[in-house]
Amino acid sequence: MKTSKYLKLMIGLLLLSLSAAVSASDAEVIVNADSQVLHLSPAQLRRIFTMRQRQWPNGTLIKVFVLPNQNPLHQHFCKSQLNMFPYQLERLWNKLVYSGLSERPVEVYDQQQMLQVIAQTPGAIGYIGKGMDIQDFGVLLITISEDDSNE
């Protein structure tokens, strides 16, 4: 009885860690459909999330949305796509906010809310886990690569 309980607990923990690993394994960048951007270079993506590029090529203001610092997808996104650690981003955003140079990104609770706000906000950019259904939302998936075939 006791063994079975431990076994269930271990299987549960394994599944939990796997689900976290799956959700954090791949992040996809999404934008509001009106922005008409289909491609960004890694450097541009980093500039946008470090709040240093503030306008899309069509002149629209970029609105950045992120998940909470402790969210595994956020941590994975920072490390794999921005080549930064979450604490570096947090410190940089604080520096910008309290010296007046820029605003910090807007934080959303989860990926579902991320999809909704990106769809509703002109100029918005954010990220979701790979495989999320975006068909009913007004968002576009964009590719991140060194390739310069923009839009």
Add this chain to the structure above:
Amino acid sequence: MNKHNNIGLLLSCWLGLSAVASDCWAEEDIVWHGFLSQGLMQASKSNFVNDDGDISYRLTEAGINLSYQINPSLRLASQVVYLNGGNRYPEGLRLDYLFLDWSVYTSDNWELRLNLGRFKNYHWLYSSTRDIPHTRPSIVLPQSLYYDAFRDFAKGNDGLAALAQGDSRWGNWELNWSYGTTPIEKALTRTLLGEFATGELEQVFDHQASFYFQPKDSYSQFGIAMVSSDFRYKSGNADFFVDGDAGTRRWIASYKYSAEHWDLSMEAVQEQLTYDNILFPGYYLNTYSQGIYLQGRWFASDALTLLGRIDMADMNKDDRSGAWLEQYSEGRIPRYFGYSDSLTLGMTYLLSENFALQAEVHRVKGTGRLSPAVVPNTAINRSEYWNLWAVQLMYWF
């Protein structure tokens, strides 16, 4: 106009501006942030915090800022702060910044912005947010570069700043330039010169530039900065000092490495300081001081950060023992006023997303970084070695 009237006027103007702005612009274009912190500190055997060496609650920092996005390329940003740091700098309310931020040019890989008005010092690693408790590594920053007596005119300027940053095939870069002045109040004049100064100190100009570079796919960042600034002193009634000029030329090199669970920061400074008259007619001094700090942080957990730092400053690089100072003053100023070396151990504990506790201890050798800066207080600071501890609770939104 007395100090309280000035504070009232400042607050009224700022709140009036906020009210006008909230009427003129859509709510989503206005963003507010703020911070509030209170701490305790004690510096035994020195006047770093107060004159008696007792535990002091004069460690209060609070502020509120707002920004309006007028259109995609134009913003207005402002912050008001209240600071009380004991003897370190004058206590009071300050208009920290108020500037128009104009995005002049934006492309896929670089951007140029102009700031017009009162802006922060963007040139050193911690200069733009040195008063914002949760953004800095420790309560007291390394005094070799962030000397608190110089805080009010090192924090920023009234003038023009140009900020460019971008990406290249070798990495990302940042180039900052600024030119302006800082108004100096009577209290700051006394913090710098001493209580017997009754005249007016004026900053003639402050010219700064900096360049930062982070190689591609690297966690290292390299930086270089320069400061050139001139001051003019006009003596007052029954003044201990006389009319004169002073100038400073600073060169700063910095390095930062950010790993996943630790980071390393270093800034080294050389400063040329000249005095012409001021102390007495015919007085002339031209010295080169040097300083360096090396700081390491370990992010022990999501909540806990531990800090260790060594910081060294020599007021005259050609005589690091301070013997020249003792000779020059005919024994009135002890040699340990010629340097300031310290070891700091600290911790920051994140209590919640917007609440943190910071605590630290410093062991200091030398009194070269105490105020007043020009005519040191030798009556209180009689010990070469002294200790400082501080603890601060901070909240931000």
